[in-house]
Amino acid sequence: MLAIKQRMQPFLQKFTAIDMTEGKPWYKLLLFTVPLLVGNAFQQLFSTVDAIMLGNFVGDYALAAVGSTMSIFFLVLVLMMGIAMGAGVMVAQYFGARRREELSYTIGTCITLTAILGVFLMVVGPLLTRPLLTFLNTPPEIIDYSVTYINILLIGVLGMSYFNMLSGILRGVGDALSPLLYLAFASLLNIALNYLFIGVLGWGIMGAAIGTVIAQSISALLCLRKLLQMRDVFRLRLLHLRPKKEYVNQVLKLGVPTGASQAVFAIAMMVVQPLANYFGALFLATNIIVMKVDGFVMMPIFSFGNAMTVFAGQNMGAGKVDRVSQGTKQCVLMCLGTAAIMTMGILAFGANIAGLFTDTDVVLEMAVQFLRVLAVGYMAFSVNSVLWGTIRGAGDAITPMYATVLNTALIRVPLAYLLVHIMGEPVAIIYSLLISWTSISLMSVIAYRIGKWRTKGLVRGQGAPGFSPPGDAETEAPKVSYPDGEAKTNENSQPHLQQAAPVPEDKIQISEETRQEATVAHPNKPED
Numbered sequence: 001m002l003a004i005k006q007r008m009q010p011f012l013q014k015f016t017a018i019d020m021t022e023g024k025p026w027y028k029l030l031l032f033t034v035p036l037l038v039g040n041a042f043q044q045l046f047s048t049v050d051a052i053m054l055g056n057f058v059g060d061y062a063l064a065a066v067g068s069t070m071s072i073f074f075l076v077l078v079l080m081m082g083i084a085m086g087a088g089v090m091v092a093q094y095f096g097a098r099r100r101e102e103l104s105y106t107i108g109t110c111i112t113l114t115a116i117l118g119v120f121l122m123v124v125g126p127l128l129t130r131p132l133l134t135f136l137n138t139p140p141e142i143i144d145y146s147v148t149y150i151n152i153l154l155i156g157v158l159g160m161s162y163f164n165m166l167s168g169i170l171r172g173v174g175d176a177l178s179p180l181l182y183l184a185f186a187s188l189l190n191i192a193l194n195y196l197f198i199g200v201l202g203w204g205i206m207g208a209a210i211g212t213v214i215a216q217s218i219s220a221l222l223c224l225r226k227l228l229q230m231r232d233v234f235r236l237r238l239l240h241l242r243p244k245k246e247y248v249n250q251v252l253k254l255g256v257p258t259g260a261s262q263a264v265f266a267i268a269m270m271v272v273q274p275l276a277n278y279f280g281a282l283f284l285a286t287n288i289i290v291m292k293v294d295g296f297v298m299m300p301i302f303s304f305g306n307a308m309t310v311f312a313g314q315n316m317g318a319g320k321v322d323r324v325s326q327g328t329k330q331c332v333l334m335c336l337g338t339a340a341i342m343t344m345g346i347l348a349f350g351a352n353i354a355g356l357f358t359d360t361d362v363v364l365e366m367a368v369q370f371l372r373v374l375a376v377g378y379m380a381f382s383v384n385s386v387l388w389g390t391i392r393g394a395g396d397a398i399t400p401m402y403a404t405v406l407n408t409a410l411i412r413v414p415l416a417y418l419l420v421h422i423m424g425e426p427v428a429i430i431y432s433l434l435i436s437w438t439s440i441s442l443m444s445v446i447a448y449r450i451g452k453w454r455t456k457g458l459v460r461g462q463g464a465p466g467f468s469p470p471g472d473a474e475t476e477a478p479k480v481s482y483p484d485g486e487a488k489t490n491e492n493s494q495p496h497l498q499q500a501a502p503v504p505e506d507k508i509q510i511s512e513e514t515r516q517e518a519t520v521a522h523p524n525k526p527e528d
Helices: 002-013 025-058 060-096 100-135 143-155 157-172 177-200 205-229 245-278 281-317 321-354 361-375 378-393 398-423 427-450 512-521
Strands: 479-481 487-489
Touching (some): 060 281, 100 245, 143 157, 157 281, 177 205, 321 378
């Protein structure tokens, strides 16, 4: 076993702590995207296994109940998703700029913020679920299923939130492999737990929720363990867990607009939900099937977009703006090619895939119709995903938020109600989704071409001009005074930079203040 691990080590190292500021952009993006794509596949497997087992062991009503809770639970998670996105951008830029101490404070701040918000949601969330489901006209025959399912997810929201945030941090430093391995393990565990809880013990929809919570919580613990081992990249101590105003503000500045964008999308889902409920439980069951299949098609699209966020973040931190543009063009082409292949697969085998969830003829017929409509929009959404990934990674979270709000308020929601009124058929809801995908993609092209994202970097590395990161004297890299009078950065605090030629100690004058700063940056370094 040890011999196999040693042989695999050189291959695995290609996918861990990837420095995207050097090398061919398309190659680095592909290296990062492959494990990210496989990880997203496992994540999609989580919810798909729930749906398949519920549809076969419990029935269409349980499947419909899961679909009726999607918009509410997504709205709950957007706060955490915002923090995770803000953390990912900050981590990528500080990693690209080789700012070790700022990186440590960013990670510690995000861990603390996630704990605070997670506990709040665990306490308040379950008190609001039944009133919200009632307000959304959830069919009476499934509302008890729905309440049970979403309340268990809310009680376990801390584990899910930490996995999203910690895996985002790992990806920010270029490690997409570790989250993949942990998610793969959690997915297999989730399948086993679902079979035990649903198939053997007969816990029904409650068993599906419990299995998901346990599996994702374990994957979060594994991510935390991996982060604590990355001492060559950052060092997490108790002082880093104490929130500092400047880091909290920066995380919120990047995270709140992203969370708001997702919240608007979730609210739109809730506003459109009464339309879905109007068409009954069979439509809700169809919708959940379509969303599961759609999720697999979207995986490579989202994976390329997330990879582009990290690529843009690291290179903006390193001051390589032109490299960001080069990587964006190459990433768009790769994403379009992948989406075309996935779309053809869905068109060819959509009916067979939908048949895994149910054998109800009406549900299968609607599912195939809906998938064929959505297939038209995947190419447009590919462009949207990559370009918004670039803009967010560069540090501009405001523009995507404005675009999402405009697209949702002026196109997505009004069009859904208008088309349902005109057509009187459930497929009208799917047409409104297709049109909104196309419009938001056009907005992303316009925003990218305008180019304001080029000036949004938080910090520039390698001596390039740019904004200074938040922090005080203890977070700045120690300076060493050389005999020729030139001040140089002590590169011991930046482990990824190439070390300068050694200088005899008797030729270097180091002040007591600098010694203290160096001690802060390297607490385990022995004193002279």
